[in-house]
Amino acid sequence: MDTETSSNRKNSYSQHQDTELFSSEEDSSLYFTYSGGCNELEVNSLHYQVDPAAQIPWYERLSEFKLPWEIEQNKQTVIDNLSLRVRSGQMLAIIGSSGCGKTSLLDVITCRDEGGTMTSGQILINGKPNTPHLVKKSIAHVRQDDRLLPHLTVRETLSFVAKLRLPTHFTQAQRDQRVDDVIAELRLRQCAHTRVGNDYVRGISGGERRRVSIAVQLLWNPGILILDEPTSGLDSFTAHNLVITLSRLARGNRLILLSVHQPRSDIFQLFELVVLMSSGSPVYCGPAQDMVPYFTSLGYPCPRYCNPSDFYVDLISIDRRSPEREAECLERARLLAGCFQEKVRDTDDHMWKPAETNATQAGSSRQPSKKKGEEVITISGDRNKLPGRFHQFNTLIRRHMYNDFRDLVTLLVHGFEALLMSLLIGFLYYGAGEERLSIQDTVALLYMVGALTPFAVVLDVIAKCHTERAMLYHELEDGMYSVTPYFFAKILGELPEHCVFTLVYGLPTYWLAGLNEAPDRFLLNFLLVWLMVYCSRAMALFVAASLPTLQISAFMGNALFTVFYLTGGFVISLENMWLVASWFSYASFMRWGFDGMLQVQFSGNHYSFNIGNFTIPVDGIYVVEALKMNQYPLFSCYLVLLAVCVAFMGLYFLSLKFIKQKSSQDW
Numbered sequence: 001m002d003t004e005t006s007s008n009r010k011n012s013y014s015q016h017q018d019t020e021l022f023s024s025e026e027d028s029s030l031y032f033t034y035s036g037g038c039n040e041l042e043v044n045s046l047h048y049q050v051d052p053a054a055q056i057p058w059y060e061r062l063s064e065f066k067l068p069w070e071i072e073q074n075k076q077t078v079i080d081n082l083s084l085r086v087r088s089g090q091m092l093a094i095i096g097s098s099g100c101g102k103t104s105l106l107d108v109i110t111c112r113d114e115g116g117t118m119t120s121g122q123i124l125i126n127g128k129p130n131t132p133h134l135v136k137k138s139i140a141h142v143r144q145d146d147r148l149l150p151h152l153t154v155r156e157t158l159s160f161v162a163k164l165r166l167p168t169h170f171t172q173a174q175r176d177q178r179v180d181d182v183i184a185e186l187r188l189r190q191c192a193h194t195r196v197g198n199d200y201v202r203g204i205s206g207g208e209r210r211r212v213s214i215a216v217q218l219l220w221n222p223g224i225l226i227l228d229e230p231t232s233g234l235d236s237f238t239a240h241n242l243v244i245t246l247s248r249l250a251r252g253n254r255l256i257l258l259s260v261h262q263p264r265s266d267i268f269q270l271f272e273l274v275v276l277m278s279s280g281s282p283v284y285c286g287p288a289q290d291m292v293p294y295f296t297s298l299g300y301p302c303p304r305y306c307n308p309s310d311f312y313v314d315l316i317s318i319d320r321r322s323p324e325r326e327a328e329c330l331e332r333a334r335l336l337a338g339c340f341q342e343k344v345r346d347t348d349d350h351m352w353k354p355a356e357t358n359a360t361q362a363g364s365s366r367q368p369s370k371k372k373g374e375e376v377i378t379i380s381g382d383r384n385k386l387p388g389r390f391h392q393f394n395t396l397i398r399r400h401m402y403n404d405f406r407d408l409v410t411l412l413v414h415g416f417e418a419l420l421m422s423l424l425i426g427f428l429y430y431g432a433g434e435e436r437l438s439i440q441d442t443v444a445l446l447y448m449v450g451a452l453t454p455f456a457v458v459l460d461v462i463a464k465c466h467t468e469r470a471m472l473y474h475e476l477e478d479g480m481y482s483v484t485p486y487f488f489a490k491i492l493g494e495l496p497e498h499c500v501f502t503l504v505y506g507l508p509t510y511w512l513a514g515l516n517e518a519p520d521r522f523l524l525n526f527l528l529v530w531l532m533v534y535c536s537r538a539m540a541l542f543v544a545a546s547l548p549t550l551q552i553s554a555f556m557g558n559a560l561f562t563v564f565y566l567t568g569g570f571v572i573s574l575e576n577m578w579l580v581a582s583w584f585s586y587a588s589f590m591r592w593g594f595d596g597m598l599q600v601q602f603s604g605n606h607y608s609f610n611i612g613n614f615t616i617p618v619d620g621i622y623v624v625e626a627l628k629m630n631q632y633p634l635f636s637c638y639l640v641l642l643a644v645c646v647a648f649m650g651l652y653f654l655s656l657k658f659i660k661q662k663s664s665q666d667w
Contacts, residue, residue, distance in 0.1 A: 034253045038088045039126055039138065039223035041109070041255055046121035048079035048101075048108055048280070078104045078116065079280040081341065083350035086273065088223065091247055091256035093288070095263065095309055096277035097317040102259035103144075104280075106228050109257075110141045112477065125224070136479040140217035142227040146209045147471035149399065150198040151406040154191055154212055158182060158219060160399045164392060164480050165220040168385050182218050186211045186245060195406075207238030211245065217478075218249070225249065227258040236264055243270045265307040273351070278316035279330070281337035285344070286352035294352055298339060392481040396489035404497065411497070414460065418505040421452055426512025437514060439607065439623055445513055446597040447570040449529060450590055453505050454536035455565075458557045461537050465544035466553065473660075483656045490541075491649065498537065502530045516601050524634075528596045531641040535589035536561065538648035545655035564588040569595065575628050589644045595629045596637030603634075 052074060078101045086092045094102045107113045109123055111132045123130045125138050148157055162175040170178075183192050188211060196212060197203015204212070210230060217225065230246070231239035243263075247270050250256040263271075274291060276284040284291055292302045295312060302308045316333050319325040344350050387395070405411070429437060429445055437445065475481065506529045510522060540557050547553040566572070567581050568590030577585060585591050602620030624630040 034088070034221060034223050037223070038253075039255045040085065040087050040124075041224060041257065042085045042124040042127075043105075043109070044083050044122050044124070046079050046082045046105075046108070046123065047077065047119045048104060048113070048116055048121075049075045049119055050078050050104070050116040051075050075117075077280055079108070080337075082121075082275075082277075082280070082282050083344075084275060084282070084285050085349040085351070086255055086257060088253050088255050089250060090272050091250040091258070091270075092273040092275065093263070093271040094257070094259040094275045094277060095261075095313060097313055098261065099279075100277040101280040102277060103228055105277075106141070106226055106257070106259060109135075110139055110226060111135050112141070138222065139224045139226055140220070140222035141478070142213050142217050142225070142230060143474060144229040144232055145470070146213045147474050148196045148209065148212060148216075149403040149471070150196055150201045150203060151403045152399070153193050153195055154188055154204065154208075155179065155183065155193060156402065157196060157212060158215055160395055161216050161480070162219050163395045164387060166387075168387055168391075178219060182215045185249075186215045186218070187241075188212065188215065201407075205238070207234050207242060210234065210242060214245075222254075224255045224257070227256075229260065230258055231260055231263070231267070240264075240267055240270075243267050247272075262313050263309050265309070268307065268309045276312060276316065278333040278337065279318060281333065283316050283333065283336040283340055284312075284352065285340070285350060290352070290354050293354060298336070389482060389485045393485035393489050396481060396485055397493045400489055400493035401496075404493065414497075414501060415504055417456065418453060418501050419508065421456070422505045422508040423512070425449065425452070426509040429513035436605075442515075442601060443570070443598070443627070445509075445515075446601060447568065447590075447594050449506070449509060450532050450568075450593045450597065451565055453502075454533050454590075455561055457501075457533055457536050458540045458561055459554060461540035462544045462553045462557050463550065465541060466550045469544075483653070487653050487656060494537075498534060499530070502526070502533050505529070505533075516605065521600050524600045525597055528593050528600070528637070528641070531638065531645065532589050532593035535593075535641060535645050535648065538645050538652065542648050542652040542655060545652055546659055564590045567591060569627070569629055573628050574631075587644060589641055592637045592640045592644070595624075595632070596634060596641075598624045598627065598629050599634045599637070 082101075082105065084092070094105060096102055104113070104116065108116070108118060109130065111130060125134055128134060152160070158179045159175070162170075162179050166175055166178065183189055188208065191204045191208050195201065195203040196209060203209075214225075214227070214230070225246075227246070230242060234242065246256050246258065250272070260267075268274075268288060271288040273286065274284070274288045275282055276291070284294060286294065291312065292308050295302070295315075300312075300315060302311050316329075316336060318329045318333065340352065344352055347353070425445070425448060429441060436442075472486065476483065476486075503526070506526050510525065515525070516522070539560060543557045543560065544553045547556055563584055564587070567577065567585035567588045569585065572581075574582065574585060574591075599621070602624050605620040606617045607620055607623065621630060
């Protein structure tokens, strides 16, 4: 490309920024100015390696039938000798093909690298080495996948985040004002009262959902905003508008760092700085408008009417269709990386600058300007004294109940499931008329009541926990709240649904089957069923939080429930169990619930036994003793069920606390 074409490209780039960045999409042009000072991100001679074998989870290694010491260690260099420096007011785009190290670089910067090793180099945030604590205070990280509650509106989503992330000295009016400002800044006014939605619930569009994810991070006014593939999955128009928004945020004295696979030309023109990576090595790092002249000087001019990002990403991509092509591509990428390192050897910011311009230095000192008719909102960078645990609990339980109780489809399905199961069991035993059920039928009915619904609850709870798990992982990593308030909000927030579910399940069966009609017996029986169902729920929560995938959690939940079912005292008598099975029976909530229901139904009821011509009235408690179930008083059944419940809840809390939740799940 000749000099005239390059100059025209520069002029069009500058004009495009001036005309497009502040095009009036709404009646007002609000943009946040970060007033916490100038932020700087510096990466010096970074070398980063990962072990692909270590990235494969243990449960997938089981298929290889290999012991841990038999797995070969084969570390690969993901980032090789990368250096860059970015300041407030600049937007840097990391461009490259899949596997070039873009996401790994963002993970290393935000201290979220798993299974990798930084062999050399350093990462500095405002002159200090990056640590998880410093990252939480300085950097907002927007992941590639949007994790939002589907049944909350956009405004409600941001309002709950504002209550969790903004300092305690903010009044409610100030929090509402911050939410309004972020909604206006990210062009979300038209969908502010629309549900976020997901793949199954109709809500806002994909581009709006991505902007909501950015708004969630922007609420606490970070100085550095990092985004992983923010345009992934969006159409070209939506992606273009999103990058325009990010450019405007950068002009608000923020440092914007994003990764992008292969942007189209009008998006590429919006970038101020770009890093072009190939196999972890930078082949160009500098102003976007000077990338074409740089490669032209190396003998790789961009063809006319061709997108520079497409052309140069293709140039440095590794073609692995044959060993010869792979070797050729690797050699070309190695030469280009070496040439770039030579050209920036004497620069302090590791950016390439053409001889005739000093655009980068001018850009780094740029300050946000106030255009006519604009309102610049200056927000304090103070993020100390965040809300305490009680405030977090109060906010989380409200958010949880808002989201769950608006999911009418799920609530109706669960309610219909409980009602249908109750009616099926009730009508099976209906028709005895004035006569009571026989002893054998009553015993079978009571055990069935304590087994069917708890089993269905296990699968429902495990599935729900795994859908929420990625969001929990992200919010805990961001320091939005701690485990303790989430634990209590989760437990207490689902309590009303659990009570109604158990009542819908237990009431029809009890009266249709003609069980003991005394009010006190009904209440005692209902409390036992309630505790049994809640024990199964607590067990499912523990299994879902402690195991990595939905499949393994469902398998373990079914296995535990089956063990408790078989050792409950109905399938086989307690006195005939061998030693290990008898141990499990002491922890089986099925056993204690069954024992308690037998005592509630049979105690005080008299049954007639005919022996020849004689009729002998017998107290029903002797029937329970004949089943070897009346070994402990009735109150002990309630206490043991409560203890089992608390034990599983404690295991659930410990799993949340010490087992790192995964950001994605294999379905």
